[in-house]
Amino acid sequence: MNPTDTTIRPGVSIAGVGTPSTGAPRSDAADPVMELSGVSVYYGAYEAVRDTSMPIQEKQITAMIGPSGCGKSTILRSLNRMNDLIPGARVSGAVTYHGQDLYAKDVDPIEVRRRIGMVFQKPNPFPKSIYDNVAYGPRVTGMKVSSMDDLVERALRDAALWDEVKDKLKTSGLALSGGQQQRLCIARTIAVRPEIILMDEPCSALDPIATAKIEDLMSELSNDYTIVIVTHNMQQAARVSHYTAFFTAEVDEQQERHGRLVEFSQTGKLFTNPADKRTEDYITGRFG
């Protein structure tokens, strides 16, 4: 586990986790906005993750947890075809988005990414001004924008960054602190109004205070967006998510490691009453 990532906020303990602050998972089992069925991801001949099936519920936070090398980030990147950028990467099975297979031949990965945005592990603002960082997405996607200034302000407000940067929109995004940079990256992502935001360990490079801000922001954003977050940090998953998927790495006869989904359920249930022995071992720290 990443040592910088093990923040425990006062008053929150794993045992006390029932539901995240934004409320219970939807009881009405609406159609999931995304669905993975039998998804395996290969790098060349190597099968990195095998046979993953799980839903992504609309306007909920779904967390993927598990030890290093369990394939959770790989699965996350398969949700908006970022795996396409890795030479030799290949996906089998079906990833559907509103019932449409994202890996069908006629699907344009650029259109996919315009609807399913991504925030990365290490804050990666462009070496441009704060304003241009946020305006970049709307500009390249050709969004019809009546006022770019308003759009930038709204995105920065939604990312809880506006008050800190409103007087220095022309300064470089790289001049901000790590936590501010990550919120800038979130602002940049929501500026193109995606439906889903994927977050790949968004807090692992941040200090506890910055982490807390991002977590609050995630809860806030889940009113409008579907969020999928990969995290090393079980407490973080317990605090913010509605659903949790636990992955682990299995070693096969050829001594190769393959990621595998062990358990998927509502976060409260997974942390208090896991169905699988491996999940229980992991969340209670007996993972070996």
Next chain:
Amino acid sequence: MSTPTITTETRPDSSASGDALTQRRSRPGEVAFRLAMQACLLIAFGVLAALLTWVLVKGWNRLDSRLWTEMPTGLASRLDGAGVQSALVGTLWIISLVALICLPIGILSAIYLEEYADNTRWYNRLLELNIQNLAGVPSIIFGILGLGIIARALGLGFTVITAAIVLSLLVLPVVIIATREAIRAVPQSIRHASYALGATKWQTVSRQVLPSAVPGIATGSILALSRAIGEAAPLIVLGAVTFITFNPDGLDSGYTALPIQIYTFITRSQSEYTELAAGAIVLLLAIVLAMNSIAIFVRNRFEKRW
């Protein structure tokens, strides 16, 4: 098997020798290496300084406006009123054309190789290998190639454009390699961030990668042009005229260039010619140094820190 006592014994014991921290030991290896490095630096700078001093002293009497306002002459008696204007203008013609020809081709090739080419394909790897090798081909070979293909087969003759094309080919590998290095130095995370926002490949390259790589591309390109400006060997076989008293007036014009002019002056026995050559060397060095300062300025001004 080691026992815990061994590890404690091997640790420097500060209580036994109380002044171990304060006593500075001499380390001969460190000192020797430092001296060797300084000696190398001295040799490099010494040679440059000697060269500069020699040309400045030799050419001092000729360092005035005659150098660029007067034409060269073949008559020693008229040398007092002679300069190297035709060679200077020829060099400026050639180098401008080289920039126009080789920068677009070199930069676009580098973008292709770095961003678009699938380097698991054998033909792309072959292409890369060839470019590396081309950078090491002696310039006279390029001159002979240019003579055979561009001057004769294509019928462009001994003209400004022939010289410019051949010098472009000569420095093209340098431009490509420098540009590729600059593009490669742009972090992958920037490309991913751009793609994740729904940008296309060309948008990502043109709006993120290239602007971030501009300092490296500009530096490499200007250094490549500096090399082209000083080349004499290929121009010798490409019919650069030793004495001409007119400036080039078009792509198909005859020409001479500063390195050629210097070479022909210096082979003359009269000391006046040697002085004029030294003056021309100072002029050539001034152009090269000016170009290099532009490179340094561009790099410092636009450099990105990640």
